[in-house]
Amino acid sequence: MNDTGETAVRLGRISYLNVLPIYYPIESGNVRGPLSVVSAPPAELNLLARAGKLDVSACSSFEYASAADDYFLVPDLAIGSRGHVRSVLLLSRLPVAKLDGKSVRVSYQTHTSVALLKLFLQQRVGVDVTYTTGDVTRALASGERPDAFLAIGDEAMRLSAHPDYPHRWDLGSVWLDWTALPFIFGVWIARRAAAAENPGPVREACRALVEAKDWSKARPELVAELAAAQGGFTVPDMRTYFEGLVYDFGEREKDGLSVFFEKLEGARIIPKAPKLQFLEM
Amino acid sequence: MNDTGETAVRLGRISYLNVLPIYYPIESGNVRGPLSVVSAPPAELNLLARAGKLDVSACSSFEYASAADDYFLVPDLAIGSRGHVRSVLLLSRLPVAKLDGKSVRVSYQTHTSVALLKLFLQQRVGVDVTYTTGDVTRALASGERPDAFLAIGDEAMRLSAHPDYPHRWDLGSVWLDWTALPFIFGVWIARRAAAAENPGPVREACRALVEAKDWSKARPELVAELAAAQGGFTVPDMRTYFEGLVYDFGEREKDGLSVFFEKLEGARIIPKAPKLQFLEM
Numbered sequence: 064m065n066d067t068g069e070t071a072v073r074l075g076r077i078s079y080l081n082v083l084p085i086y087y088p089i090e091s092g093n094v095r096g097p098l099s100v101v102s103a104p105p106a107e108l109n110l111l112a113r114a115g116k117l118d119v120s121a122c123s124s125f126e127y128a129s130a131a132d133d134y135f136l137v138p139d140l141a142i143g144s145r146g147h148v149r150s151v152l153l154l155s156r157l158p159v160a161k162l163d164g165k166s167v168r169v170s171y172q173t174h175t176s177v178a179l180l181k182l183f184l185q186q187r188v189g190v191d192v193t194y195t196t197g198d199v200t201r202a203l204a205s206g207e208r209p210d211a212f213l214a215i216g217d218e219a220m221r222l223s224a225h226p227d228y229p230h231r232w233d234l235g236s237v238w239l240d241w242t243a244l245p246f247i248f249g250v251w252i253a254r255r256a257a258a259a260e261n262p263g264p265v266r267e268a269c270r271a272l273v274e275a276k277d278w279s280k281a282r283p284e285l286v287a288e289l290a291a292a293q294g295g296f297t298v299p300d301m302r303t304y305f306e307g308l309v310y311d312f313g314e315r316e317k318d319g320l321s322v323f324f325e326k327l328e329g330a331r332i333i334p335k336a337p338k339l340q341f342l343e344m
Numbered sequence: 345m346n347d348t349g350e351t352a353v354r355l356g357r358i359s360y361l362n363v364l365p366i367y368y369p370i371e372s373g374n375v376r377g378p379l380s381v382v383s384a385p386p387a388e389l390n391l392l393a394r395a396g397k398l399d400v401s402a403c404s405s406f407e408y409a410s411a412a413d414d415y416f417l418v419p420d421l422a423i424g425s426r427g428h429v430r431s432v433l434l435l436s437r438l439p440v441a442k443l444d445g446k447s448v449r450v451s452y453q454t455h456t457s458v459a460l461l462k463l464f465l466q467q468r469v470g471v472d473v474t475y476t477t478g479d480v481t482r483a484l485a486s487g488e489r490p491d492a493f494l495a496i497g498d499e500a501m502r503l504s505a506h507p508d509y510p511h512r513w514d515l516g517s518v519w520l521d522w523t524a525l526p527f528i529f530g531v532w533i534a535r536r537a538a539a540a541e542n543p544g545p546v547r548e549a550c551r552a553l554v555e556a557k558d559w560s561k562a563r564p565e566l567v568a569e570l571a572a573a574q575g576g577f578t579v580p581d582m583r584t585y586f587e588g589l590v591y592d593f594g595e596r597e598k599d600g601l602s603v604f605f606e607k608l609e610g611a612r613i614i615p616k617a618p619k620l621q622f623l624e625m
Contacts, residue, residue, distance in 0.1 A: 158469055240521055
């Protein structure tokens with residue numbers, strides 16, 4: 064309960080541009096729900112959710128796979144791409160087969176994209192590489208030249224035209240090419256315990272998230288302008304960026320996520336592919 | 345001149361389903377122009393055009409690159425894909441990096457797709473393979489199991505789910521992933537000599553081709569039904585197939601074709617990338 068006697072649902076958010084279309088309508092008051100927003104980096108959101116300090120949250124697909132027994136998926140809402148996603152890139156000095164035996168630098172910020180990259184290089188391309196973790200922008204600035212690296216988010220957009228890394232693989236496109244399905248990078252989860260303790264407000268909060276998605280979908284120009292203002296990009300860049308993303312969680316998106324989990328199990332990156340279990344609305 | 349005193353333009357056609365949207369409206373009389381249609385296999389069309397026995401024809405992008413000085417491109421009309429094309433596939437028993445040192449079977453029917461495959465394996469993946477030519481369907485039927493093969497057209501659609509070839513690369517998607525541009529498999533050309541000798545009718549014929557494109561674009565369901573009836577596929581399959589193709593020749597398609605020609609020159613598959621020179625309409 065909060066001060067006014069209402070039960071506020073603690074909603075986790077990350078500060079990435081790609082979730083702006085879901086959080087902006089709520090934070091601006093355009094969409095209302097029994098929500099209090101908690102901002103944190105992705106890894107911390109996971110810890111907060113696992114510790115029971117969040118009720119509903121954005122989380123990476125990999126996090127759901129790692130702790131699916133604790134969570135329900137929020138229906139009708141995800142972050143995915145159908146093809147080029149622009150912000151999840153393998154950048155390489157060499158053609159991809161020549162990476163065999165080399166090392167690839169990955170960010171510690173993302174589990175889902177690293178898992179997707181591992182699947183791609185191991186199963187689709189068929190090369191063995193080792194992975195090292197570190198800040199790529201800092202490494203490049205200090206004159207290091209790793210053979211290849213994974214860049215995500217703003218860093219991907221900044222480094223995508225780096226002249227030393229002409230071999231660029233967009234992992235959203237890689238996935239579509241491989242499976243003919245969308246790739247789901249992130250989902251929203253409701254803690255099962257929270258849904259049991261506080262069923263009405265949790266459902267109402269989840270409905271507000273879906274309503275926020277629809278609100279933004281009807282206002283693509285505004286979303287591009289807000290994101291450009293926050294992220295230091297141009298409006299046309301942001302328009303293109305959001306056009307490549309999908310926030311719906313329909314049948315093809317569910318298939319895409321299930322196939323990802325099956326491949327992770329097949330590559331022994333996770334012990335067992337979880338089922339997609341949705342909150343009953 | 346033909347019997348009635350009109351100057352008929354000799355129009356070359358291939359019997360592939362993908363050109364149905366351009367030829368059906370003309371052959372059914374729904375779009376009229378000073379045209380007589382000559383059907384032949386693609387390689388023969390090239391010979392007929394080079395011998396001056398065709399005036400306007402469909403031809404592969406590679407054929408245009410090989411003899412650009414003899415031809416103008418017909419404006420506003422091409423066959424391309426933005427992503428999955430479904431009918432131009434590399435099918436492999438092995439992950440693509442493991443093809444290094446192996447041989448890949450290609451059909452003698454296509455120069456453009458083979459050139460695209462060579463670019464992909466050599467420059468994007470970085471493997472050295474040898475190419476052998478032969479009929480894949482016959483080879484598979486006789487128990488041969490090449491490591492990998494290129495399948496196009498109906499054969500690609502039939503063989504795409506072959507259990508011995510789980511590694512499937514759609515070359516339309518491969519190209520989009522690589523360049524973020526459409527891939528142009530075919531164009532229509534007007535012989536420069538014909539355009540000089542017979543300028544009015546050649547232009548009128550080219551306008552009829554573009555009109556035929558627009559006629560079909562307005563009738564996607566009819567096109568899917570006609571193609572299904574001719575090719576032995578289902579209507580939904582054909583709907584999906586045509587949705588993946590693009591018949592316009594706009595700025596992005598021109599960029600896609602120019603980049604293809606530059607890469608062919610870079611890989612020394614052709615001596616020099618030709619400019620795109622269009623018939624003035």
